[in-house]
Amino acid sequence: MKVTLHVWRQAGPAAPGRFVRYDMTDVSPDMSFLEMLDVLNQQLIARREEPIAFDHDCREGICGACGMVINGRPHGPQRATTACQLHMRTFPDGAELWIEPWRARAFPLIKDLVVDRGALDRIVQAGGFITVRTGSAPEANAIPVPKRDADLAMDAAACIGCGACVAACPNASAMLFVAAKVSHLGLLPQGQPERSTRVANLVAQMDAEGFGACTNHGECMAACPKEISIDFIARLNRDYIKAAISHEG
Amino acid sequence: MELRSKVPSGPLAEQWERHRAEIKLVNPANKLKHRIIVVGSGLAGASAAASLAELGYNVSCFCFQDSARRAHSIAAQGGINAAKNYQNDGDSVFRLFYDTVKGGDFRAREANVYRLAQISVNIIDQCVAQGVPFAREYGGLLANRSFGGVQVSRTFYARGQTGQQLLLGAYQALSRQIGLSKVTMYPRSEMLDLVVVDGRARGIIVRDLVSGRVSAHGGDAVVLATGGYSNVYYLSTNAKGCNVTAIWRAHKRGAAFANPCFTQIHPTCIPVTGHHQAKLTLMSESLRNDGRIWVPRRKGDTRSPNEIPDDERDYYLERLYPSYGNLAPRDIASRRAKEVCDEGRGVGPGGHGVYLDFRDAIARLGREVIAERYGNLFEMYQRITAENPFAAPMRIYPAPHYTMGGLWVDYNLMTTIDGLYAIGEANYSDHGANRLGASALMQGLADGYFILPYTIGDYLAQVKLDQLDTAHPAFRRTQAEVSDRVNKLVAAGGRKSVDAFHRELGRLLWDNCGMSRAAAGLQEARDRICVLREEFWRDVYVGGTGEDFNQTLEHAGRVADFLEFAELMCHDALHREESCGCHFREEYQTPEGEAKRDDARFGYVAAWEFAGVGVAPVLHREPLEFATVHPAQRSYT
Amino acid sequence: MTPPVAAHAPATPRLVRSLIGKKVIMAITGVILLLFVIAHLLGNLKVFQGAEHFNAYAEGLRTLGAPFFPRGSLLWVARVVLLVAVGAHIWAAIVVTRASWGARPVGYHALEAVETTYAARTMRWGGVIIVLYVIYHLLDFTFGRVNPSFVPGDVYHNVIASFRAWPVSAGYGVAMVVVGLHVYHGLWSAFQTLGLNRPPTVRWRRGVAGMVAGLITAGYIAIPVAVLAGVLR
Ligand SMILES: Cc1cc2nc3c(=O)[nH]c(=O)nc-3n(C[C@H](O)[C@H](O)[C@H](O)COP(=O)(O)OP(=O)(O)OC[C@H]3O[C@@H](n4cnc5c(N)ncnc54)[C@H](O)[C@@H]3O)c2cc1C
Numbered sequence A: 001m002k003v004t005l006h007v008w009r010q011a012g013p014a015a016p017g018r019f020v021r022y023d024m025t026d027v028s029p030d031m032s033f034l035e036m037l038d039v040l041n042q043q044l045i046a047r048r049e050e051p052i053a054f055d056h057d058c059r060e061g062i063c064g065a066c067g068m069v070i071n072g073r074p075h076g077p078q079r080a081t082t083a084c085q086l087h088m089r090t091f092p093d094g095a096e097l098w099i100e101p102w103r104a105r106a107f108p109l110i111k112d113l114v115v116d117r118g119a120l121d122r123i124v125q126a127g128g129f130i131t132v133r134t135g136s137a138p139e140a141n142a143i144p145v146p147k148r149d150a151d152l153a154m155d156a157a158a159c160i161g162c163g164a165c166v167a168a169c170p171n172a173s174a175m176l177f178v179a180a181k182v183s184h185l186g187l188l189p190q191g192q193p194e195r196s197t198r199v200a201n202l203v204a205q206m207d208a209e210g211f212g213a214c215t216n217h218g219e220c221m222a223a224c225p226k227e228i229s230i231d232f233i234a235r236l237n238r239d240y241i242k243a244a245i246s247h248e249g
Numbered sequence B: 001m002e003l004r005s006k007v008p009s010g011p012l013a014e015q016w017e018r019h020r021a022e023i024k025l026v027n028p029a030n031k032l033k034h035r036i037i038v039v040g041s042g043l044a045g046a047s048a049a050a051s052l053a054e055l056g057y058n059v060s061c062f063c064f065q066d067s068a069r070r071a072h073s074i075a076a077q078g079g080i081n082a083a084k085n086y087q088n089d090g091d092s093v094f095r096l097f098y099d100t101v102k103g104g105d106f107r108a109r110e111a112n113v114y115r116l117a118q119i120s121v122n123i124i125d126q127c128v129a130q131g132v133p134f135a136r137e138y139g140g141l142l143a144n145r146s147f148g149g150v151q152v153s154r155t156f157y158a159r160g161q162t163g164q165q166l167l168l169g170a171y172q173a174l175s176r177q178i179g180l181s182k183v184t185m186y187p188r189s190e191m192l193d194l195v196v197v198d199g200r201a202r203g204i205i206v207r208d209l210v211s212g213r214v215s216a217h218g219g220d221a222v223v224l225a226t227g228g229y230s231n232v233y234y235l236s237t238n239a240k241g242c243n244v245t246a247i248w249r250a251h252k253r254g255a256a257f258a259n260p261c262f263t264q265i266h267p268t269c270i271p272v273t274g275h276h277q278a279k280l281t282l283m284s285e286s287l288r289n290d291g292r293i294w295v296p297r298r299k300g301d302t303r304s305p306n307e308i309p310d311d312e313r314d315y316y317l318e319r320l321y322p323s324y325g326n327l328a329p330r331d332i333a334s335r336r337a338k339e340v341c342d343e344g345r346g347v348g349p350g351g352h353g354v355y356l357d358f359r360d361a362i363a364r365l366g367r368e369v370i371a372e373r374y375g376n377l378f379e380m381y382q383r384i385t386a387e388n389p390f391a392a393p394m395r396i397y398p399a400p401h402y403t404m405g406g407l408w409v410d411y412n413l414m415t416t417i418d419g420l421y422a423i424g425e426a427n428y429s430d431h432g433a434n435r436l437g438a439s440a441l442m443q444g445l446a447d448g449y450f451i452l453p454y455t456i457g458d459y460l461a462q463v464k465l466d467q468l469d470t471a472h473p474a475f476r477r478t479q480a481e482v483s484d485r486v487n488k489l490v491a492a493g494g495r496k497s498v499d500a501f502h503r504e505l506g507r508l509l510w511d512n513c514g515m516s517r518a519a520a521g522l523q524e525a526r527d528r529i530c531v532l533r534e535e536f537w538r539d540v541y542v543g544g545t546g547e548d549f550n551q552t553l554e555h556a557g558r559v560a561d562f563l564e565f566a567e568l569m570c571h572d573a574l575h576r577e578e579s580c581g582c583h584f585r586e587e588y589q590t591p592e593g594e595a596k597r598d599d600a601r602f603g604y605v606a607a608w609e610f611a612g613v614g615v616a617p618v619l620h621r622e623p624l625e626f627a628t629v630h631p632a633q634r635s636y637t
Numbered sequence C: 001m002t003p004p005v006a007a008h009a010p011a012t013p014r015l016v017r018s019l020i021g022k023k024v025i026m027a028i029t030g031v032i033l034l035l036f037v038i039a040h041l042l043g044n045l046k047v048f049q050g051a052e053h054f055n056a057y058a059e060g061l062r063t064l065g066a067p068f069f070p071r072g073s074l075l076w077v078a079r080v081v082l083l084v085a086v087g088a089h090i091w092a093a094i095v096v097t098r099a100s101w102g103a104r105p106v107g108y109h110a111l112e113a114v115e116t117t118y119a120a121r122t123m124r125w126g127g128v129i130i131v132l133y134v135i136y137h138l139l140d141f142t143f144g145r146v147n148p149s150f151v152p153g154d155v156y157h158n159v160i161a162s163f164r165a166w167p168v169s170a171g172y173g174v175a176m177v178v179v180g181l182h183v184y185h186g187l188w189s190a191f192q193t194l195g196l197n198r199p200p201t202v203r204w205r206r207g208v209a210g211m212v213a214g215l216i217t218a219g220y221i222a223i224p225v226a227v228l229a230g231v232l233r
């Protein structure tokens, strides 16, 4: 099949960027989207042009490294699928595709389609954990966890930290990411002691990073390759309000 | 070079306990003065960095991905073993130990494996406390499943994302220490060399992958947790960035490389679809619990699988290994798949595939149960192949997956360079010639949480290290060498792409040093690797500059190292004139086609010392003594 | 390049400072306004009972709380509450909107809407339209400045007089559709913001929001329609 690509090219954070058009022929429908870009890059290298920079690693939809907006949809049009797992057969022959990086102030651009998502790491550093020293854990089965809670926690914990939620959000908000972490840990008995400080710290860091505010469009959930529900956002809000009300001082 | 395994004396079951009682401790105030470099943020690296920081050490941690959380451990699907015996099915520390030694075809050190089995139970406790959402029974207690090569249910799992959840647990512990400023994290940073001063590892040279800046980092000890090198085959189930660079550089600086030819080919991967293929996708081994593997009895049978009646199907694993059936260990399952395909009975495009069929399981358990167990794997399969496994059997084929070989380490996980440690997949320690499913996660976390944090103290407490800064000539020299090499790669104005070299190398190894090996092929491969390597430096084209985000340059550096390393791999495979575990030499097999070990001649760990690029490496042997388990021909029939 | 991580020690969750807190303020004030909108509608519908009832109701508002409270005092209390609510609602809306605009300095070539609704996307402009409408509304029925024949105290007359002009009715209708959309997304959004999503709630949140919004719009529009149709005169 044939496709026409318009790819955002930008040499560096300070350089001007623009869309560059590439016409590809002989694309196999069995190729993944990134394999298609690999092929394009090989052609560019052969022509002594700079290949397109894009993040990727596992190519299995789990590491969260890959991410680009394809025709206005983070990770492309297929539900619950990362860019690396998207296959060209999803597109009609002759498709015209616009490919852009995640756009958010909190994700400064590095090059072409590569952005710096360190903000998400710093949010976790601010409190997205259960404090437990190696060696101090009690016997695993000493803390039964109802299956329903464990399953729900797992639904939230499935987040791969790719940033598609931010990219998709009309407000560039990171609420779904934060909600997933707060819910994962907050749903488990082990997470209770730090529940209110955790949510307070995560939210403070989220705001400090310059993400926008959630206005409940639900675009994050639609873009999320792990289909994490915005019900978790409500849970985050609830936890946050509770923490704010119950906090002495 | 002298290999001193430092295995403590005394009965197997008491060795670790006794060792911990005897090793030296660093007093808390002194811990604050030490800086430890941890390269890698996978299960091994993240757990080690976090635990060391908790103890009070200052830690610098490096990874090449943009976030520590993306280390390749994230991709492990199936689960993690532990001898908890929650199922009351007769499991025990001893049984886990025994299974691992046997599964590894008696090429691992007993003492290490026993310790691993002992620690396995602590790992589960630790992870649960961190909030890892393992699967649970309705009563709220932990659930288990079984995995290839064993007859008990001891595998803990979190849906099909166990590695992800375990890594997030370790990553969160690491993040906490970063927040407390005990760990300085360097993402998008690639270690390109090791700095050795007076015979001790004292630092590393790192390239910042965004700015291209090459810099030196000093410390009192260096820990390599850089994962495996399956990508030497180009196509593997590993992430695209996985590489041998860190351990290869350490090898060139004096660390012995053990059993490099022990590479595992995983039986259940999605077959290659075309030349564009960039990597292979693993389908979790857990699928073999309910899926049945078969090929048509008749050669060149092109009927659709559902039209082939039962008596014209060959469930070859069930036929050959009645007691383990579809759960036969990986090496065996892979080799048998290759065999039936080589006979012309393979299915799918090119005949490189066998069926993994859920028809009977669906009939027995119902669609819901199967969907609950494997739903996300089925979806993944369908996404990639556009075929629905509920309707027609999956097609699978073996692919390179894990490397048992790695840097040689002693009982303390220290390499042959003082102060240089290797943990996780980067070392060779516990899996012998074949790793059992769900035991790599266990080993990475055992090393990182529970072993290294003790043993590194033993070293630091005993050595007297001079204050060093990176202006020291050794640092400057090594840094200059790294910069020169980077510049040389960028300047190479050849015609052939890095990718093309990598593919060619991969093909060469897959054909000659893959699932089965023979002397002639290995010799030829070794020669051709030399030629390819020379051609690489003469004719590669990288482009761009070194002072920029340049992914082709990253890849080029890794391929350059693979091209040196591959030769060692073939050399090792050639020297080991026996078949054991994943190392199957066609010349050495039983009449039934099983691997034929030669314990008398090869009952040792082959630790290679670097002697120069293109120069034959020097072999050192660590003899393996089996005081507890007696080596026998592995039998899974 | 990396801003430092926020304090590690227990931080006080500061509702007003955080963006979530601002959304909470919007939700609470929004619900107060919504209650007013509903009460106002119930009152307005008395117009169908005829001039006497309707005017009595208007008068009743002023004597609410009698004999304990002086005439008009509770109405003033209500007005103050409403004014504060409106002020806080708008203030929070502005802060939140600016944060969101600032969060994406470089826009997309295209960002496709998948999950969101028309209502959600028009909240901000909808709010501005509501403000403009409310100003007109006050000038029309409270201060009588733009009313064609304002008779203080005869509310029924004023309403009929105004709605007889079809452009006024049409504008009113549009405004009520905007209010309906705003309430639809607003109410659903408020459920989210206030964390009201316990299992039984989850399923009917959208439905309730839609129903409330629909009833409000239909109820308000019924009045000018009835006037134009000659049912009310
Ligand atoms: C698809 C798949 C499924 C698997 N499933 C299972 C399973 O179910 N159960 C099981 O037990 N095992 C499984 N394994 C094996 C297991 O996941 C790995 O062996 C294990 O996770 C390795 O962990 P590690 O910490 O040693 O290395 P990794 O997780 O690979 O981490 C390596 C780290 O080193 C860094 N690094 C590498 N090179 C450099 C360099 N030069 N400079 C700087 N940093 C560097 C990387 O950035 C990364 O942070 C699976 C493996 C694969 C590929």
Ligand code: HEM
Pocket (backbone or CB within 6 Å): A214, A215, A216, C023, C024, C026, C027, C028, C029, C030, C031, C033, C034, C035, C037, C089, C090, C093, C120, C123, C124, C126, C127, C128, C130, C131, C179, C182, C183, C185, C186, C187, C189, C190, C191, C193, C194
């Ligand atoms: C009839 C009067 C009004 C009612 C009943 C009302 C109601 C609400 C409610 C319930 C919310 C939900 C809060 C949340 O997100 O949790 C809301 C949000 C909002 N309101 Fe209003 N509001 C009214 C007037 C206004 C006015 C006059 C403005 C602005 C100028 C405005 C602007 C907004 C904005 C921008 C939002 C946030 C949008 C979002 O969450 O998507 N509103 N409103």
Ligand code: FES
Pocket (backbone or CB within 6 Å): A055, A056, A057, A058, A059, A060, A061, A062, A063, A064, A065, A066, A067, A082, A083, A084, A085
């Ligand atoms: S490359 Fe890992 S998720 Fe896409």
